[in-house]
Amino acid sequence: MKYTFKVYRFNPETDDAPRYQTYEVDCEEGWTVLDALNYIKWYLDGSVSYRRSCRHEICGSCAVMMNGKNGLLCNTQVKDLGSKTITIEPLKGFPVLKDLIVDMDLFIERLKAVNPFFESSEPPTDREYYQSPEDRAIIDDAVNCILCGSCTGSCPSFWYNPDYLGPAALFKAFRFVYDSRDTAAAERLELVDDHNGLWRCHTIFNCMECCPKNLNITEGIQYLKRLAFMRKI
Amino acid sequence: MGYRWHTGSVAWILHRLSGVALTFYLVLHIWVIHHIGQGPEAFNAIMAKVQTPLFKFLELGLLGTVLYHSFNGFRILLFDFGIGIRQQKQIFWGTVVVGLLVFAVSGYGMLSHILH
Ligand code: SF4
Numbered sequence: 001m002k003y004t005f006k007v008y009r010f011n012p013e014t015d016d017a018p019r020y021q022t023y024e025v026d027c028e029e030g031w032t033v034l035d036a037l038n039y040i041k042w043y044l045d046g047s048v049s050y051r052r053s054c055r056h057e058i059c060g061s062c063a064v065m066m067n068g069k070n071g072l073l074c075n076t077q078v079k080d081l082g083s084k085t086i087t088i089e090p091l092k093g094f095p096v097l098k099d100l101i102v103d104m105d106l107f108i109e110r111l112k113a114v115n116p117f118f119e120s121s122e123p124p125t126d127r128e129y130y131q132s133p134e135d136r137a138i139i140d141d142a143v144n145c146i147l148c149g150s151c152t153g154s155c156p157s158f159w160y161n162p163d164y165l166g167p168a169a170l171f172k173a174f175r176f177v178y179d180s181r182d183t184a185a186a187e188r189l190e191l192v193d194d195h196n197g198l199w200r201c202h203t204i205f206n207c208m209e210c211c212p213k214n215l216n217i218t219e220g221i222q223y224l225k226r227l228a229f230m231r232k233i
Numbered sequence: 234m235g236y237r238w239h240t241g242s243v244a245w246i247l248h249r250l251s252g253v254a255l256t257f258y259l260v261l262h263i264w265v266i267h268h269i270g271q272g273p274e275a276f277n278a279i280m281a282k283v284q285t286p287l288f289k290f291l292e293l294g295l296l297g298t299v300l301y302h303s304f305n306g307f308r309i310l311l312f313d314f315g316i317g318i319r320q321q322k323q324i325f326w327g328t329v330v331v332g333l334l335v336f337a338v339s340g341y342g343m344l345s346h347i348l349h
Contacts, residue, residue: 068237087234205241219318
């Protein structure tokens with residue numbers, strides 16, 4: 001079936017302004033948008049630039065905006081977008097390096113700001129740190145985040161204020177604060193209890209609408225808000 | 234292309250707009266009420282102005298704005314208690330339906346008062 005792909009093109013080093021280039025692609029049944037973009041790059045125009053790596057929804061590198069909604073190129077089927085013309089653009093809120101490739105430094109910096117690693121004050125033993133299945137269930141969603149950036153790039157609070165930590169970083173903070181084995185919850189809560197942290201989330205739900213892993217991001221953020229509030233009263 | 238609107242983002246932007254509108258209303262309200270300090274004549278004069286049919290119809294708009302802002306505010310409160318986050322869309326449409334019912338009932342009362 002024939003589809004028209006309108007691809008965002010911009011090279012900040014040579015172009016004054018971004019433009020859209022149109023390609024006609026005859027897509028086979030079951031093609032993902034990544035398959036179509038690969039076809040464009042390999043057979044029609046080798047200069048189109050985008051990131052991709054694993055092509056099965058685990059590396060998180062191919063997040064872009066398709067028909068006005070963020071998601072992964074590799075797990076979005078062309079026919080599921082429901083239109084004959086498909087517009088592909090880079091994630092909003094990040095500087096464009098070339099075409100669909102954005103600079104993710106900001107994203108990584110915000111992530112680092114919440115100490116996204118396991119911390120325990122208990123001395124290591126020769127066994128693993130025990131966690132009950134019930135305790136693990138609390139963070140089941142959060143450990144599945146692949147850090148693709150779809151959520152942060154879909155958040156109006158982030159677009160208008162890049163100092164905001166964004167949903168991905170806050171969700172990562174939730175992942176460790178609510179990890180029964182982690183002992184640095186108080187410090188981490190301190191890092192996110194800020195007007196550019198938790199309190200800039202206005203429950204707009206764009207993040208959950210587009211998360212390719214269908215994770216309950218807002219719930220994690222709301223739990224943190226409650227904890228931050230409770231420790232003050 | 235802009236980012237696509239979803240139920241959650243529409244609910245949010247309407248909440249903002251209704252909040253701003255209510256702030257303006259509050260200023261107007263205080264301004265009207267402050268005339269009471271200038272004696273009965275001044276107060277009656279301003280009251281006569283805001284009881285014209287135009288203001289009566291604007292009051293219907295005020296009712297709608299207050300209803301939306303409070304019902305959606307209630308929806309947001311639920312999220313603060315960690316309730317219904319996965320069901321935010323259904324809760325939104327639920328509050329719209331209940332809000333419209335309340336609007337219809339109280340709006341009918343106000344309208345019949347205006348028309349008589
Ligand atoms: S929470 Fe979802 S959208 Fe956000 S970075 Fe993780 S996988 Fe991507």
